[in-house]
Amino acid sequence: MKSRNTISLLSIAAALSVAAGAVLAVRTESAIRSCAARLSKLRADRDDLRSMQKDLDRYVEARRLFETADGSRAMELQEVLSAALPGVKVRDPRDTYAELPEGWVARRQEISLSDVPLNGVMAFVQAAERCRPPWRLMRCIIRGAAAPGTGNVDLTFEVIEKP
Amino acid sequence: MKWKSYGVDDLDGKPIVVRARQRGGGVVAETVAPGPEIEDCLLGRRGVCGAALSPRQSFSHLLDAPFSGGAKARKVLPTLLDIQIPFPLEECVYAFVDKHKGAEGSVRVLAVGARLADVRSRLSELAAKKIDPNVLDNEGLALWTQAGREHPNASPEKLRVVLRLGRRRSTVVVGRGKRYLGAHAVLTDNTEKIARLLRAYVGKDGRTGQIAGDYEKMEWLCAGAAAADTEVLERIRRIPAGAGDRSLTIAREPAAFLARALAIRALGIGSMRCNLRGGGLEHSASVRRSLHRRMTVAAIFVAGGLLMCAGALISERRLRSNVAQAEEAFRHEAERMAGHDVGGAKGEHALRIVAARVDELKEELRPFLEALRPSLTREIVDVMTVGKSSGLRIDVLSITPEDISIDGSAPSWRACDELLRMLRENGYAVKLDRQGEREDQWIPFTIRK
Numbered sequence: 001m002k003s004r005n006t007i008s009l010l011s012i013a014a015a016l017s018v019a020a021g022a023v024l025a026v027r028t029e030s031a032i033r034s035c036a037a038r039l040s041k042l043r044a045d046r047d048d049l050r051s052m053q054k055d056l057d058r059y060v061e062a063r064r065l066f067e068t069a070d071g072s073r074a075m076e077l078q079e080v081l082s083a084a085l086p087g088v089k090v091r092d093p094r095d096t097y098a099e100l101p102e103g104w105v106a107r108r109q110e111i112s113l114s115d116v117p118l119n120g121v122m123a124f125v126q127a128a129e130r131c132r133p134p135w136r137l138m139r140c141i142i143r144g145a146a147a148p149g150t151g152n153v154d155l156t157f158e159v160i161e162k163p
Numbered sequence: 164m165k166w167k168s169y170g171v172d173d174l175d176g177k178p179i180v181v182r183a184r185q186r187g188g189g190v191v192a193e194t195v196a197p198g199p200e201i202e203d204c205l206l207g208r209r210g211v212c213g214a215a216l217s218p219r220q221s222f223s224h225l226l227d228a229p230f231s232g233g234a235k236a237r238k239v240l241p242t243l244l245d246i247q248i249p250f251p252l253e254e255c256v257y258a259f260v261d262k263h264k265g266a267e268g269s270v271r272v273l274a275v276g277a278r279l280a281d282v283r284s285r286l287s288e289l290a291a292k293k294i295d296p297n298v299l300d301n302e303g304l305a306l307w308t309q310a311g312r313e314h315p316n317a318s319p320e321k322l323r324v325v326l327r328l329g330r331r332r333s334t335v336v337v338g339r340g341k342r343y344l345g346a347h348a349v350l351t352d353n354t355e356k357i358a359r360l361l362r363a364y365v366g367k368d369g370r371t372g373q374i375a376g377d378y379e380k381m382e383w384l385c386a387g388a389a390a391a392d393t394e395v396l397e398r399i400r401r402i403p404a405g406a407g408d409r410s411l412t413i414a415r416e417p418a419a420f421l422a423r424a425l426a427i428r429a430l431g432i433g434s435m436r437c438n439l440r441g442g443g444l445e446h447s448a449s450v451r452r453s454l455h456r457r458m459t460v461a462a463i464f465v466a467g468g469l470l471m472c473a474g475a476l477i478s479e480r481r482l483r484s485n486v487a488q489a490e491e492a493f494r495h496e497a498e499r500m501a502g503h504d505v506g507g508a509k510g511e512h513a514l515r516i517v518a519a520r521v522d523e524l525k526e527e528l529r530p531f532l533e534a535l536r537p538s539l540t541r542e543i544v545d546v547m548t549v550g551k552s553s554g555l556r557i558d559v560l561s562i563t564p565e566d567i568s569i570d571g572s573a574p575s576w577r578a579c580d581e582l583l584r585m586l587r588e589n590g591y592a593v594k595l596d597r598q599g600e601r602e603d604q605w606i607p608f609t610i611r612k
Contacts (some may be wrong), residue, residue, distance in 0.1 A: 025474075055522055139561075
C-alpha cells in the first residue's frame with residue numbers, strides 16, 4: 001500500500017515536473033527568440049558604432065600626423081614667394097584664423113599676384129605645399145594677362161599651425 | 164532478460180528442478196536436487212521460478228481474425244477468444260502468443276489461457292509443495308518450444324508429436340513443422356485416446372487449419388519420467404495413429420525435459436512465452452518488481468522533468484545575462500565615443516547621441532584632414548596643358564577642391580572636348596556652355612559645374 005502511494009505520488013510529481021519542464025521549455029524557446037533578436041540588434045548597433053569610430057579615426061589620425069610633424073609654426077608665404085619668384089611681392093595679404101582643438105589654429109591667407117609668369121606661380125605653390133607644416137592651396141583664380149604665359153592670380157592658402 | 168531461473172516439474176509427483184543460467188551468449192541448464200539451499204529460489208525470491216499449468220488446467224485456441232492489419236486484429240482477438248471458450252473471459256487469464264498469416268489474408272493467432280479458479284487451485288497445489296512460481300507457463304507450449312530447441316530439424320511436412328509421459332498422466336502436444344497445433348492431457352494407459360487424438364490431426368494443415376491430405380510420416384519425441392520405462396514405451400510404439408510410419412526419439416534426460424523447458428522460458432528466452440499467473444494472482448516478488456519498475460520509471464520522469472525545468476531556467480538566465488552583457492558593452496562603447504554618460508539611452512537613441520558627438524569632432528578636425536588632401540596644382544597644370552594642346556584661350560580659371568569654372572574661347576566647336584573629358588575623369592561634374600562665333604571666328608565658352 002505504501003509503495004502504491006509512493007508510486008501515485010511519484011507519478012503526480014513526474015506529471016507535474018514534466019508539465020512544468022514543458023511549460024518552461026516553451027517559455028525559454030520564446031525567450032531565446034527575443035534574446036536572439038535583441039542580440040542581433042545590439043550587434044548591428046555596435047557595427048554602426050564601429051563604423052563611426054573608423055570614420056572618426058581618419059580625422060584623429062590626420063591630427064596625429066600634425067602632432068608628430070617637425071615644427072609647428074608655418075613659414076611666411078612672402079619668404080616662399082621670394083625664393084620662387086624673386087622680386088614679386090605679395091599684394092594685400094589677408095589673414096583669417098580659426099581655432100582648432102588643443103591650441104592648433106587654421107590660418108587662411110589670401111594673396112594676389114599681378115602679371116606673374118604662370119610657371120613660376122605653380123613652382124611657388126608647390127614650394128609652399130612642401131613647407132612643414134604645409135600650406136595648402138584652397139582656391140586659385142587665374143586671369144590671363146597681356147603677355148603670353150603670364151597672368152593675374154588670386155590664391156587662397158591655409159596652414160594649420162600652433163602659434 | 165533474467166540471468167538465472169528455475170523450472171519446476173511437479174506434475175508427476177516429486178518435483179524435478181532445473182536451473183538455467185545465461186553463460187557466454189548461451190544457456191546452461193542443469194538439474195538440481197530440491198533442498199533447503201534452493202528453497203528461496205522455488206519460492207520465487209531469488210531468480211525467477213517457473214512452473215506449468217497442464218492442458219487439463221489451461222486451454223489453447225487458434226483464432227482466425229479476418230484482418231490483415233495487426234492492430235485491428237488485436238482489437239477483436241479477445242472477442243474471438245470469448246466465443247471459443249465455454250466460460251466468461253473475465254474469469255480467465257489469457258495471452259496471445261503467436262501470430263502468423265492465415266488463409267485468405269486473415270491473421271491466425273494462438274491464444275493460451277486458464278480460468279482464474281484453475282490458476283488459484285494450481286498455485287495452492289504448488290504452495291503445498293513449498294513452490295511459489297513467478298511464472299506459470301503453459302505446459303503444451305513449454306514442451307513444444309523445448310522440442311524445437313533440442314531437436315530443431317523438424318520437417319515442415321511431418322506431424323510432430325511431443326509426449327510427456329508421466330507415471331499416471333501424460334501430455335500430448337501436436338504440431339506441424341514449427342507450428343503448434345494443440346496439447347491434450349491424457350492418462351498414460353489410455354493409448355486409444357492418444358491414437359484418437361492424433362488421428363484428428365492427420366492431414367490437418369498447420370497454417371490454414373484446413374485438411375490438406377493424408378500424411379504418411381510423423382516424428383514422435385518422448386520425454387517425461389516414464390519415457391525411460393520400456394514397458395510404457397512399448398505401449399506407445401504400438402499406438403496405431405496416423406496413416407503410416409513414425410520415427411520415435413527419446414529426449415535427453417527425459418524426466419527433466421519439462422523442467423528444462425520451464426527454466427529456459429523463465430529466463431525470457433525463446434518464442435511463444437506466456438505467464439498465466441495474472442488477474443490479481445501475481446507473485447509478490449513480481450508485483451514488487453513491477454512496482455519497483457513503475458517507481459523507477461516515475462522517478463526517471465521526475466528527474467527528467469526537473470532537468471528540463473533546470474535546463475530551461477539556466478538557459479534563460481544565461482541568455483538574459485548574455486544580452487545584459489552585450490547591452491553593457493554597447494553602452495560603454497557609446498559612452499566612450501560620446502565622451503559622456505548617455506544615461507538610459509539605448510539603441511537608436513544612443514546611436515544618435517554618439518553620431519552627433521562624432522560629427523562635432525569631425526567638424527573640429529576637418530582642417531587637419533583637408534590639409535592632407537592632394538594638391539590642386541596637378542589639376543591646374545592639367546587644365547593649362549590640355550587647354551594649350553587644344554588651342555584654347557583661357558581667360559579665367561577658378562578652382563577649389565570642390566568646384567571649377569573656366570571662361571575662355573575656342574578655335575572650333577569641338578576644341579573643348581578633350582578638356583571636358585579630362586575634367587570629368589578627375590571627378591568634376593562639369594558642363595559646357597558655348598556662345599555664338601565671334602567676328603574673329605573664335606567661340607566663347609564657359610565650363611561650370
